Every structure is written in C-alpha cells, then in structure tokens.
Amino acid sequence: MRLDEAMRGVDAVGTGVPSYLEVNGVQYDSRRVVPGDIFVAMRGGATDGNRFIGTAIERGAVAVLTDSDELWKRPAMLYPGTPFYLMEHGRRALATVSANLFGHPEQALKISAVTGTNGKTTTAFLLEQMLRSAGRRCVLVGTIETHIGDEVRPSEHTTPESRDLLALFADGIRVGATEAVMEMSSHALEQERVWGLPVDVAIFTNLTQDHLDYHGTMQAYFEAKARLFAGVGAPPPRVAILNADDPDGGARLLQQNLSSGVMSYGMNAGEYRAERISLHAGRTEYLWKTPVGAVEIVSALTGRVNVYNLLAASCAALARGLSLEQIAEAARLLKPVPGRFETVANELGITVVVDYAHTDDALRNLIALARELVGNGRVITLFGCGGDRDRTKRPKMGRAAGEGSDLVVLTSDNPRTEDPAVILAEALAGVTETGAKYIVEPDRAKAIELAIHEARRGDIVLLAGKGHEKVQILNGVTVPFDDVAVAAAALQAH
Template identity: 45%
Template sequence: MYGKMVLTQDVSIHSIQYDSRKVGHGDLFVAIAGTAADGHAFVESAIDRGAVAVVMQNDQALPDPFFQHAGVVKIVVPDSRKALARMSANFYGHPSRKLRLIGVTGTNGKTTTTHLIRSILEADGMKVGLIGTIGYMIGEESLPATHTTPESLELNELLAHMVSKGCTAAVMEVSSHSLALSRVFGLEFSGACVTNLTQDHLDFHGTMDEYFNAKRVLFERLSSEACAVSNADDPYGAKMLEGTAARKLTYSRLGPADVQAHDVRMSVAGMKLAVAYKGKTQEIESRLTGRFNVENILAAYTTGLGLGIAADRLRTGIFRLPAVRGRFEQIVSPAGWTAVIDYAHTPDALEKCLRTIRDLLPTEKPGRIITVFGCGGNRDRGKRPKMGRIASELSDITVVTSDNPRKELPGAIIDEVMAGVQKGTAVHREEDRRAAIGKALAMARPGDVVLIAGKGHEDYQVIGEQKHHFDDREEVENIVRKMK
C-alpha cells in the first residue's frame, strides 16, 4: 500500500472503520464503494466524528488543504478494498496465519461441505471455527451471520476471536461476491475446495466467465504448501485449478479422479458408499442423503486427505454430522406425507434436489412430488424460466410463489418463472408464500413428498427493503401440529 501523506506526523489508531456512522475519536476511516453508497461521499462526516486518518482511492473526493486544515492524515491507494483487507489483517495480528484456514467456494453445496469439513477436523481433535451462510461458530458458540463471507474488517476480527478462544482451524464459505470485493484478500489459506459452478449471481457478475474468474482468485492465491480440491464432474473443475501453486486433488461421483465414489446406497435415513483413493477403498456411512450430498461428502473427504487427516478420522467426522438446517431437512406428517425443506435456489440445485427425491421414492406405488418455490427479486432473472421448466418437468404438481421479492412485483417474477413451465403440467400460482405452502400440503396424500425450496435456513421474507419474519419449517410444523 502506498499513500500521499498530507499530515506528516504519526498518529495512533484506535480502530479501523469503513462505515462512517461507526467512526469514533482516534479511528482510521477507509472509504470504499459499497453496493448502496460510496464511502468517499462520507469522508467529511467521518472526520467530524473523530477520524484521525482516511484511506481513499478517489484522490479528488476532497482537496488536500481540507485534510491539512482538519489535521487529518490522507492516504491515497490504488484499491481501498484491498487496503482495508491488508490493514485489517495487520490490525488483528494476521489471524489466518495462526489457523488452518480452509475455504470452500462454488455455487451449490458450500454450507454442507463446510459443516462436513468442520466435523472431520473436530474428529481429528481440533477446535474449529465456522463462517458461512447459516451462521458463524467458534467451537460450540453460535453467532448470527450478516453475510456468507463478512467484510474483511469483520472477517479478520472474527478469525482473531477464534484464535483467542483456542481454535486451531477454521472453515469458511467463500462467496463469489467476497472474492470480487476483496473481502478475503490477504488471508492465508491452508486449503481450498470448489464444489461446482452453475448459473447464479449473474445480476452481479454479468457473465459465467466473470463468475468463474471471481471464483478462481481463491486458488490463484494459494501457496505451494496448501491443497486445492476440485470436482472432476464439473465442467469448470479442472480449469479452476489451472495456475494454482497448491497441491491438486480431484474427486468424482461419475468418472476418473484422485478420489472416487463407488457402490452408493441411499435411503431416506442416509447413505453408505465406498470411497477409493490410491488403490485403497474405505466404507463411508453418512446421515445425509441424496446424490448432491455424495458430491459434498467427496469434497469434504478429499479436502481432509489434502490436509493430511487420517482415514479413520475422515470416516468418523462424516458419520457424526447430522442433517444441516435447511438442507434437505425432512418433516414427516401424521398423514403420511413428508415435507422437505431445502435451500435450492438455483436451476442446478433444484434439479438435483428433485432427482434425489425421485430416487428415494419406492418403485412400487411411488408417491407424488409437489414442489413449492419462487425466485428472488432484483436478482439474476435469467434463471427464472429455467427453474420453472425444471420444477414442472420433474414434479407432479408445482406451486410457484414468492421468495424475497424485494422491490419487484411478486406477480411479475412469477410471470417470468411461468414462461419456462412445460405445457400440460400441473402448475399453480400463489403469490402469498404461506398460502402456497398450505395449498401444497393440503393436496398431499400419504406417500407424497412436498419440496419447499429456496429459503432453507432463512427465517425471513424480504419485501421492499424490509425483512419480515417467515420460516418455511415453522409453517410446516404449524400445520403438522394441528393434525395431531
């Protein structure tokens, strides 16, 4: 980092802030461009609140004499987001160097894979921190999540807190947004894993190539001592590892790879599979089910191998993990139908979830699949008709509803979903998500499976800019409770 110092004397920094509203006396303010506002517009406000130094990349935001008169250090950098990440790491004593830090990226499967890796590391005797979509964990202590991957300042503070609490390892979901916005810049990873890459977040990245390039950054920054793990079944898997200095390992459910799955036996209660590596085969048992979870188990197992974890600890860690909240979570009703609550909110995830349910239905007298789902407002519109097609093709009955409409009209979003629906299929539309769930469950018969997709662990519905409490699981449980 370089800077043009308008004031030459040294100043003591109390803390670092990038939100001008949080600045106090003696703080350093870093002006970064956010999604809703540009921090450069709030430099004067930060100084009024007591900032003694400002880091910025827009040298023209305020003239030098303003800083001279205020007695404030002005530092101009080429990239204030990267500067924030570097300073945050330094301010908190580079906590990533004191942990075995593992990053998991990909469109689908990040949450389950990080939980599996955490369970494996705990089986190996480590105290492990976790950062992800559902929440943050420090050992058994739970904290609410603000983002899948926090801003670099909070991220380094969280990692430092993990170190202070005795953690020796941390596993984190690394979102494409966090990579594009340099939130993980400067962190030193011991390992990284990519689960898959399918359409999502194109409202932010624009194209699949840009989405891929954002993800690849995680692997380009790995050292030769780290391990890099990718899914050989994914078209982007091999490309993701090009240019990395790390040791490479691949896994596959379908074909050649370093780690391969064989003889997969699934049931509603879980699965058993054989995992082959370097001529040796190990029997693995898990309480997770579904083809997509075979991939998640392989991703975690292969990452564990790359970290040098013994085979018996890998097996134990995988077996110990129960179902992850909002990930193929099942509720069985007294009437004989089963509700499955899943976070599937992309075309690929929805298809895999529906195919898994079909696989698990009995071959003789199978029940029907009833799917309830919607698409998020002010997000990638291109996936809406695709998800409509997938749901209508793979379900017996589909109910299209709302899922965080934000500032869009729910009916307009549903119209775009309906554009992909296959003609002649049983599809209903119901803007009210509570009513949609009620309608689907009212139609369910013994043996049917009702998939409620898109929210998973989320306990809110975003309408406009407001979050309203809404939990798919609570809705189902309320209906089941009335049946008893």
C-alpha cells in the same frame, strides 16, 4: 498501535501524517466508528463511503483512507487536522490495515476455503465437523451461521468484509482455534474482500448458472471463482480440491496448470472416487477409493448431491491431516445442515422438506432426490425466484420444477424491490413449457398451506429456495418468515 505501524504494507500516499498518532481500530462503516479509529472510505456497489467521511470524523475517526482523488486534493480545507491517505484499492487497504491492527490472525490459522455454486455451505459444515471430531478447534464462517470454537453467532453475509472476517479470526485465536473453514462467494473473490488470506486448502464444488445479474456472463462468473486457486493477494493454496465430474468448474480447472497440489474427486472421474454407492432416506453408503487406500463411508445424510459434499469435505479433511479411518468415523456422526434437506416432523405420512435450492441445477437435484425416495408417491414442489437478481434463471427454474414434479406451486421467494407478479410470470413461462400441473399463489405462507393441503400420505412436499432463512424481503421491507415454522403450522391444521 501507532498509525505508521497500522499502515505498514498499505499502498497509499499520505498528507503530513504524524507517525506517533495512536489508533485503536479500523472501520469502513461510519456508523461503527469509535474514537481512535481509522476510517476507510471507499466506493461500493450500493453506496460511496466517501459520503460519510464527515460523520466518521465527528464520531472520532483520527485518520481517513479515501479512494476519492477529489477529496485527497483538498483534505486540509475540508477536515483540518485529520491525516488523509489516498489509496488506489480500497478493499486491499482495508484488509492490510485490519490485518495489522488485529495482529495477523490469518497467519496463525490454517484456512480451508470452499467456493462453487451449490454445496458450499454443506461442505463447509461437514469439514468443520470432521476437523472438530479429530480434536481441532475451528472458526467457521458461512451463509447460515458463524462458529468461534463452541460459540455460535448469526451470519450477515456468506463472506464478510475483510475487517469483520479478521475480527472473527482474532476471536478464534483467543479461544484456541487453529483451523478456519469458510465459504468464499464469487462476489467476495471478485471484490477482493478476502485480500491477503493465505488459503491452505481450496475446494471448488461445482459451477452452474447463478449471479449473472452481477457477473454478466458464465465465463466471468467462473473466472471470479477461479481466483481462489490463483491466490487473492496471497500465494496459491497448498492443495486444490476439484470436482472432476463437474464439466464447467472443477474439470476446467483440472486442465489448467495449477501450482497447487491437486486432489480430484467424483463418482465417475477423479482420483478420490465414490464407488458401490447405496442411497436411502437418512442413510448413504459408499466405498471411498483413494490413492492412499479405501474405506467404507456411512452417513445419515441423504442423496447423491451429499455424496459430492461428503467427498469434497473428506478430501479436505485428508489434506488437513486426518486419516481415512478418522474421516470414516466422523462421517457416521455428521449432523445435517439447517435448511439443507431439512424435514418437518408430522404424523400424516407426508414428507415435508425445506431446502435452500435456489438455482435450476440445485432444484433439479433436489427433485431428483425426492423422486428417488418417494416410491409411488407424488412430488409436490413449491418454489419462487429472488427479486433484484439474475432474471434469466427464472424460466430455467420453472422448467426444472415442471419437468420433475407432479405438481408445482409457484410463489414468492424474496421479491426485494421487484413486483412479485413480474417474477412469477417469468418463472411460470418455464413451468408451462413442461405441461406440468401448477398453482400460482404469491403469498408464500398461503402457498405452503396449499402445497401441504394438496399432499396425501406417501407424497413428498419440497419447499425450495429459502432454506435456513428466517426472514422475507417484500417491497424492500424485511419481515420475519420461517418455512419450517409455517410448514409445521400447516401440517398441524391439515
């Protein structure tokens, strides 16, 4: 593709750019540049891509987009012969160039996007399964893994940068995909990593405290997620699916004059409502009443929180053209999501559950579900708090754990670069307020062994926080760690 074609629609000023120059691709990471690429050098939260322009050119970049006015003023002196563009918005430019070079795959897919604090991953997984059950070929992009039709790839980020996301979409088009289901994090919406994506169906699951280390306030956090419903460099979604039972997220959006068609869901409010709910371990049943009819939903998913996830996914599937009967049939066949209330098999009569719950609200919901299932047994909750993240939620998580559990085992999650002892002390402050019994063990493997050793037949042990993750970050170093594998070994030794 010619450079001027790749730059079509980009808001940038160029220096003597030869329109006939051929380009092959685009990169924002200098380590991935190959000859013929455009390099987009932009300032980020952790680093400044402008520092690596020289490296990119050495690796074969044939043109550079920069958001550095200083570099723009003297590119001929620094890098003679290389066309430079000055851009005001780096991520917008990256998205536009990428879309041009990949042939606008986003326009060939019907995109369903899920945002919210909790439930994004599960809702996205369930929706993809529903669409596939109706014969649709899908791209799935989310926290745990990425699906390109039948191919499964690991995910590095909940929502990738636009260049990588569009590359995934293009791969999906090549295997016949017509649908894309993706999680949209508040970071991605705020940073405009999803610039220009024409979302067809948008879902808001709920809003509880998280990521205040980045957003600062709950209002800013809400506004970042709400950007999905206004459109980020694209028109608003055709359909907005909102949790009417969620006062801080969906219910607030319901009060706004959205230009999208609105589908509201819930157990207590909403037009698409779950009634006559029956909850059992490994089985959930309810009557789904909608403006277009009612149908019995039966699923192997467990718990009240999954009723909300099922409602959100079902509304989206309905908006994407599935019938009530197709959705009910798909619900019966849904597979659980890795690391979301995932049980660890054993013959000891102890229920061991691995779950991603890493906010106080998610932890409270997880413990409430365990309490419903455990009968006369005890609830033992192991959790930790992430380092280099919102510190204000640590005592709240401690209170949530202490209020609902018979025993709390406090340990490390991903301390990252923080001192684990400091993190534990801040979380412990919340636990001690409740008067709950507790054990503190910074070593997560030892803590899991302790929690299982304390359990008796009929008890439930919750290993919260890491879920599907297969690594732990300690003192800035990433090491292999799998809650499921560690728990399985501890059960074997019990």
